[in-house]
Amino acid sequence: MTETMAPAGAGLDDYVARGLEHLWVHTAQYNDLAQDDGFVVIERGEGIYLEEMGGRRYIDAMSGLWVVAVGHGRQELADVAAEQMSKLSFANPFAYATPPAVDLADKLATLTPSTINKFYFVNSGSEAVETAIRMAKQYHYNRGDSKRYKVISRIGSYHGTTLGALSVNGSPMMNRAPFEPLLPGVIPVPNTNGFGALTNDTTGLDDMFWARYIEEMIKFEKPETIAALIAEPISTANGSRVPSVEYWQHLRKVTEEHGILLIHDEVIDGFGRTGKWFASEHFGIEPDLLTMAKQISSGYAPIAAVGASDKVAEGFLGGKREAFVGGSTWGAHPVSCAVALANLNIIERERLPENSAATGEYLGQQLEELKSRHKIVSETRGIGLMRSLDMKRNPETGEEFTDADEVGKRMPRLLLEAGILSRAGASIQVAPPLVINREEVDSLVDGLDQAIGGLETELGLA
Ligand SMILES: Cc1ncc(COP(=O)(O)O)c(C=O)c1O
Numbered sequence: 001m002t003e004t005m006a007p008a009g010a011g012l013d014d015y016v017a018r019g020l021e022h023l024w025v026h027t028a029q030y031n032d033l034a035q036d037d038g039f040v041v042i043e044r045g046e047g048i049y050l051e052e053m054g055g056r057r058y059i060d061a062m063s064g065l066w067v068v069a070v071g072h073g074r075q076e077l078a079d080v081a082a083e084q085m086s087k088l089s090f091a092n093p094f095a096y097a098t099p100p101a102v103d104l105a106d107k108l109a110t111l112t113p114s115t116i117n118k119f120y121f122v123n124s125g126s127e128a129v130e131t132a133i134r135m136a137k138q139y140h141y142n143r144g145d146s147k148r149y150k151v152i153s154r155i156g157s158y159h160g161t162t163l164g165a166l167s168v169n170g171s172p173m174m175n176r177a178p179f180e181p182l183l184p185g186v187i188p189v190p191n192t193n194g195f196g197a198l199t200n201d202t203t204g205l206d207d208m209f210w211a212r213y214i215e216e217m218i219k220f221e222k223p224e225t226i227a228a229l230i231a232e233p234i235s236t237a238n239g240s241r242v243p244s245v246e247y248w249q250h251l252r253k254v255t256e257e258h259g260i261l262l263i264h265d266e267v268i269d270g271f272g273r274t275g276k277w278f279a280s281e282h283f284g285i286e287p288d289l290l291t292m293a294k295q296i297s298s299g300y301a302p303i304a305a306v307g308a309s310d311k312v313a314e315g316f317l318g319g320k321r322e323a324f325v326g327g328s329t330w331g332a333h334p335v336s337c338a339v340a341l342a343n344l345n346i347i348e349r350e351r352l353p354e355n356s357a358a359t360g361e362y363l364g365q366q367l368e369e370l371k372s373r374h375k376i377v378s379e380t381r382g383i384g385l386m387r388s389l390d391m392k393r394n395p396e397t398g399e400e401f402t403d404a405d406e407v408g409k410r411m412p413r414l415l416l417e418a419g420i421l422s423r424a425g426a427s428i429q430v431a432p433p434l435v436i437n438r439e440e441v442d443s444l445v446d447g448l449d450q451a452i453g454g455l456e457t458e459l460g461l462a
Contacts, residue, residue, distance in 0.1 A: 012053040015041045032409075037416075045072025048433050048440055050421060059444050061415075061422035063433045066236065066268040066386070067299040070346045071435040077300040077342055084338035093121075093331045100337035107341055108307060111277050111348075113286040116307040120324070121332035125267035125293035126160025128304040129230070132289045133164055135306060135324060136228035136261045139315040142322045145259075148227040150185040152218065152260075155196025158237035159230060159265055168230050170196065171237045187221055189214045191235065192243040207247040215254045223258035228289070230263040233279035239390070239427065240382040248283035261288040261312065267304070268386070271295035272347055272434050275357030275384030282383070288312050295434075298343045303336035352434040353384075360384035362438055366445040367430060374452045376461055387430040391452065393461065401426050405459055414454040418447040 016039045033039045041053040050060045091098050105119040122128050140148040153168035167183035190210050194202030234242050255262045264287035269279035293304035316324050367380040367389050378395035381388050393399040401407045411424040423429045456462040
């Protein structure tokens, strides 16, 4: 057997070489990673900062992947994990409960919308989406309504990458072609801004137009064949556009009228990202099923969940045949549950949803100011600490960047040079940890200012 541990004191070059050889980095293209400084190795984190091997510090402007609500380097969470591991690291989740799983479910019942009271723990957002879809189908089946197999999902929305989740994932980021045919019965409909509609000209059509469009699609598809509608209350993938209260109230009413379950995918929105514990609170509605992940543990341990309303949970009462089909070895993992609970206690104790609302508003104002400093900034949007900034070659004429502008390559590099880690191209995601303060927002916006100015200079648009 060969020694696989890094030699003591192994440096960045060694990690880059071995990483390029053996580590399959998710979604990245090897050829891009292998170029210049493309292979970034993050070694530690503290608060809103991440540190690359070799010592460079960056602001984590996307909280990892909208994950790290409480900031990096919380010793309290490491201690909870260590204590739980030494007490009990695993018990068969197909047969037994553990105290951390019960405590976490109990806590979630106090935080989620009032009718959501039962929680099924899994390991990732995709798995939560898969589980919610299966729950919706079996809910109808258990009630003798086995014709309902269709799922409505919105084009432009992101719901994950496992095959079921991919089937409802309408994000243009995902190339679904290699995996087709996917789940039958998925009905794609346009998003809140008309994205995905069979027309390029959606000018003057507000989100209520698209809510009514979905209603018509439901009627056309025959409501009695539809199990569920899945959507993020506020979709990050579709540009952090905040729909109107009427949009969600209308879709809630329509789904209820037709016996269709509403699945709210709050994998990103949940736990304070939008300035409230859950984004559905902005719209005064409650879903039937709620998917959660990411900030549930702030990334200190992998865990996700599906919350079921009382109505849905009751649909699974009965005999063995009515019990929900499935299970996962790592489901309700005691260490992840303990860490998630401690993380939620921090979010509550430090009033992070409130900070997200207040500091997020300040961030929104600062981003909007970048418009007056940079001609290429066309639009800023969002709510709480979930924001996006869009750029165009010429916002006045609507001229987009060309392929030759290589904005998708330039912008991440310019942001790195300005000390910022985020996902960026013609649009920049700005979603820092919920612990961020105003001073840190100023540093973040200064960095964005520098990077956007750099792009203008490089493209001769200054
Ligand atoms: C709204 C939404 N749903 C589901 C997922 C899938 O989560 P995961 O990557 O944990 O599988 C994501 C991931 O970003 C997401 O944004």
